[in-house]
Amino acid sequence: MSSGRDPAPAIDEGPTEKCGVVGLSLSERDAALPAYYALYALQHRGQESAGIVTHDGFQQHQHIAMGLVGDAFDEGDIEGLAGPTGIGHVRYPTAGSIDESNAQPFTVSFKGGSLALSHNGNLVNAGEIRDELGDIGHAFTSDGDTEVIAHDLARNLLEADLVRAVKRTMDRIHGSYALTIMHGDTVLGLRDPEGNRPLVIGELEDGYILASESAAIDTLGGSVVRDVNPGELVVLDENGDGFDAYQLVERDRHAHCFFEYVYFARPDSVIDDTLVYEVRRDLGRKLWEESGVDTDVVMPVPDSGRAFASGYAEAAEGVEFAEGLMKNRYVGRTFIMPTQEARERAVRLKLNPIRSTVEGRTVTIIDDSIVRGTTSRQLVSLVREAGAEEVHVRIGAPPITAPCYMGINMATREELIAAEQDADDIAEIIDADSLAYLSNEAVAEAIGTDRSNLCMGCVTGEYPYDIDDEGTDREVNRPVIGDGGL
Template sequence: MEEKCGVVGISLEEGDAALPTYYAMYALQHRGQEGAGIVTHDGFQQHSEKGLGLVAEVFDDDDVEHLPGRASIGHLRYPTAGEIDERSCHPYTVTSKRGSLALAHNGTLVNTDEVRAEFEERGHTFSTNSDTEVMVHELASNLVEDGLLDAIKRTMKRIRGAYSLTLMHDDRVVGVRDPLGVRPLCIGKLDDGYILASESVAIDVLDGELVRDVRPGEVVVLDEDGGGFESHRLFDEVPAHCFFEYVYFSRPDSTIDDRLVYDARREMGRLLYENHGVETDIVSPVPDSGRAFASGYAEAGDLEYSEALMKNRYVGRTFIMPTQDARETAVRLKLNTMDSNIEGKSVTLIDDSIVRGTTSRQLVKLLRESGASEVHFRVGSPPIVAPCYLGIDMASRDELMASDKDVDEIRDEIGADSLEYLNVDDISEALDMPRGEMCTGCVTGSYPVDVEGETCERTKDGSRAGAD
């Protein structure tokens, strides 16, 4: 699985918003590493800068200085729909007689083709195949006939899927969270204004105060002078929060729905031991995402927590891997064993998830080659059996190890002495969140929205089956 996207929106009482937007995006870099963009409005016109790469690669001092205005939105992109080129970098911008519009999107729509086809029949043209560009067309079209709030509501009725948005209509900054609240979005108070962001760490870096999460189906309009915000709850449905935000995607120091992500992961680790504990000499995480799980697991079992693997933080995303030997070398480039902590010892290795299983197999092999007497594998989430259609770049069903193998078969495939996962009820308990308020499509194959060829868990009246 890969990161999704990150969004930011800032409105200040005075001064330029581009620099704090830049800092906030830096804090959200983990959510998207393929592209970045900032759009500001100075009260008269838009200013835009975007490109491919990390935040530090896209922007320099001059770029930020040439983005004036108290209102700003920013976006970090990991493409789950659309090409990887500069044209598809967000925020998307359009100008019409009803003013300028800029939009940044975290999530994925499931009815993009349908909406795009309707616009093309009316003569509209598109420069990318991004679902966000379709959303911009829909919103701009609705603005011709309606005020901003009504145009947003009509757009939300027309599109389906996952979307947390920051948008800017002239110099007014707005946050929108889809009726199911799949992707996160929160509000923060700054010394001289307000911020909307995918995660609270973007507020922390600006020394701001987290106000609260944007509610599912809510539109938040920041005051144009940065003095406050208006709230409009346009839809009130049973939510379907993505539980993988807690398991993997969000930074551990982020707070979502009043729950520190790090604490949630430690609780998942505690439940892993409570339900599937095994006595071994050491408990070790797969760095970095397995650390909080392993900490909770080791504490619950009064077991020794010890690092068996060390991550190389200076390795990029890709390697030249023409042969199997080269692919195994690539794993060693990313993770090296600490042999003195492993030799002659039984090890419980803890990770957040198993997707294709390739890395898990290689890590078990590395531990055995380093002298581990036993390797037991524990996973802080349920088996991933189906793809995500709502904003996570995940392997296809054919590539998912758990799609056609049971736990014993996966254990044999990765070469572990034992293998256990948390189940959906465990996740619900750890998050103190009703099972019916979580999106579990990737681990159950049943989704909270209609996806062609897949099972939808909604009943005929639009409620979610099993929702508490």
């Protein structure tokens, strides 16, 4: 959805994930420091703000600040967050403006106690619910959809017990969400009925953790228990001894975001029982099978293209895999250049060709996606200037032709190069000798699920939820499990 203001353009044209969430319930230590380390492991999911809220059994403590995790916290901040339960958040905005009012976790104090909420995803009916709550006296302090969830849940907690309240809120909110919630000193995890955003349960030596990705659990020396099921509520025991699970909503099919596997998630994470790294290698193999071209060398665009290129080269049998672009790791996603000319020139600050890999040779460049095409054109130009005789581009995903409404900061249709151009046209625009994408079917096969269980709205223009002026690939899903006493 709208970001609230137009951010200055960055040289990295790729989509950006909205958020990473974490929740902990421990028995022998404060939750703040483990939450801090877990957020570090999820830093790739959001670099705009970071926050942790804890509860010591009597009161809530919080520290939320703009910037990267390492900049947002110092030792004193962590020491001030007392209590064995807590939730955390890293943010990149797709709904709500870019300021501290929308940084998370979002906290609410009400007659029923304290409530804190961390959200990864995007609601498609937040405006409607905001208006309804406003009409009955709720005052909002931000323009983000997370506050909408918090207010609705707080209202329901005044009228029902915890599980019933969550179920009522689930019945009202539509869209993608993986939530960690803290009501008093009780930590909850909730995943939307479509399973669009990931959420996993882990066990530590002295408690349990909920996190967007398993890499956060690994960082803390824990073990993965399982993924939170789509439509499931998980309630961690307050003493860190275990958890209870409630399947509140079920669907006949789901809408897992395929881009988690292609781009967003860390390659060492396991999502829905599938190792992301192996999916990307298999996507590379399938890319060779569908559109392989014989060249002297296969090279990735660092870092996200590396696993694809490895699988592609392995399937090609005999084609050399080599690094042909060196990344400046001190130029991050948020590096800003004010003009188009400056942004194109700034690509050289981020990536520099390794001449010995490409000079006098035919080259295949492997990347995860093309969004606007600007970076791709500059990469091809860099490789040609370094002496490549031919430059072919292969993409480990289908062409992105439509915006995302499920929590990814994607470009508009007018900005998407594939919205109106086919592969041959785009190859000419970026000055490549050839360009090919991966098919939708190959993506589903590599992930290991039926195509109907994937959200590919940014590829097909059809979404799992009814969105104004957009298509849907299914009847508008509503809960198929009734209140059942809830």
